[in-house]
Amino acid sequence: MITFSRRDVLAGAAFAASALSASRSLAAAPFASMQASTLYRYNIGSYELTALSDGLWERPIDDKFVRNADPADVRKAMTDAFLPADKLPIPFTALLVNTGSKLVLIDTGSGGQIAATAGTFNANLAAAGVTPAQIDIILISHFHPDHINGIKTKDDERYFPNAEIKVAQAEWDFWMDESLPGRAAPEIKGYVLNARRIFRNIADGVTRFSPGAELAPGISAIGAAGHTPGHSAFAVASGNDSVLVLSDTSNHPKLFVRHPEWQPVLDMDGEAAVATRKKLLDRAASDRMLVQGYHFPFPGSGHIVRSGSGFELVPVEWQPL
């Protein structure tokens, strides 16, 4: 066996580069220079679910990103997970549920209005063979822009013309309170104005639900406040299968499933979010439930196991058929 350390391998690369520069030929196929369509189908009972990537947000990480953790511990958790230490790649993945009678979309992506690295939802929905007009029901987990902005185009037009939009009453009451813009803390002011832009002139098409409500056949709301005041998880069940849609109960699992007690500044009520996170992760682990996380690496689904003082996500293994 020859040596094959990283150093040896890279020495080979240098050799190859010099050989390459001497070559004028091009491969018959050009570089694609883009990722393939990023969608993943799976079944829950008789339902067909499709995880649809909207890309990701590379969140710069400063020492204040986690309110109650030593920044060195946060950087170590990222390095241990082979993530860059200075910016966290936070994936966005919406979930389409075809119950057979209804097409239900859970969260809508960023609408291409947040980051250059996000906004692929529309292309992936098209790759799934579904048009926006076919969506019957949209469930919104909470009013942060990466979940609601896809409801509208940049020109403030409704993107899903036939969909009934369902949101938690508590979420609506918080963000749409007429007095909020005048009193909101500076760090959420942008979110407040954005939520009002999205919903104010389509309020007639929005219905409100409470925790426990049946939102579509087999799909029910689970109160999961903390991340935002009306943050919701969802249970999707058909036959003997189910998936617990965690929404933003945990942001990136390498940080917050592993360390559920950590409070990212993204969680509006840090302590309530920790309590919700621990409760849902603990139940998912005890019941060996399949979970889907909006900010989990694509396709975003897996199982939760206990590990040390926290948990780990065991990602699903891609089923090719």
Next chain:
Amino acid sequence: MITFSRRDVLAGAAFAASALSASRSLAAAPFASMQASTLYRYNIGSYELTALSDGLWERPIDDKFVRNADPADVRKAMTDAFLPADKLPIPFTALLVNTGSKLVLIDTGSGGQIAATAGTFNANLAAAGVTPAQIDIILISHFHPDHINGIKTKDDERYFPNAEIKVAQAEWDFWMDESLPGRAAPEIKGYVLNARRIFRNIADGVTRFSPGAELAPGISAIGAAGHTPGHSAFAVASGNDSVLVLSDTSNHPKLFVRHPEWQPVLDMDGEAAVATRKKLLDRAASDRMLVQGYHFPFPGSGHIVRSGSGFELVPVEWQPL
């Protein structure tokens, strides 16, 4: 917060099912009833790599699948990984490397000749925008059917008309030895006949390499015998990036990366395979090298970390762009 245990959720499903049976309407989009195209692109320096799924093989697991492990331990490892306890889903993932000047394919999939759950390579290659005629070089890790059968159609025609095929000298010498069919052990007889079917009448288009050989710009062979007599890994390097293509150095990582000392019956020389596996995994962990495994869950790439008495695969996080 309402209850959301698996039992509660499934009770909701039963309710939904009764509601559903009363409904006659259908969703606007039918079930796709198939997985989306399963390909994943990533860059190594200036090279563009594409992992192309060929599906998987559901290998029934009996008590003899791992020669030197307690069957109960094997079943526990599978259950802990949320895999079925009685059959192991073994993914097949080929790797296309576009160096800019050459299109290099590492292994070819099953050619649809092995299992109903495999054979999607051709469709995924097409989805990648590449035709078989565009492939310049094919590197073969070893002569098991899930790696070589894609070289030919079921009708014994060459599938990649313009590709130079490169195989390890030791692998060729073992399988193509004229005396082997008469003396091969019963358990490999099918593999022997299959390898001869694939290669015998195209031997002119096959060149042989030795460990350490440069096979294409930036791509070199690494001797990794044990799984088969001439089993090869590959290093792909460009600029400051590299990936170690492990081929079948380890079968499913939840069993054999976790327990590198376990000897699956698939490894022809169990002890040599264990030594190779430990050596490559140890080096990958020490150097934090990106690795790609033919039988790792799609897209098959990740990093190796030490864990307990073995290792763990930390899968790459899907980059959507």
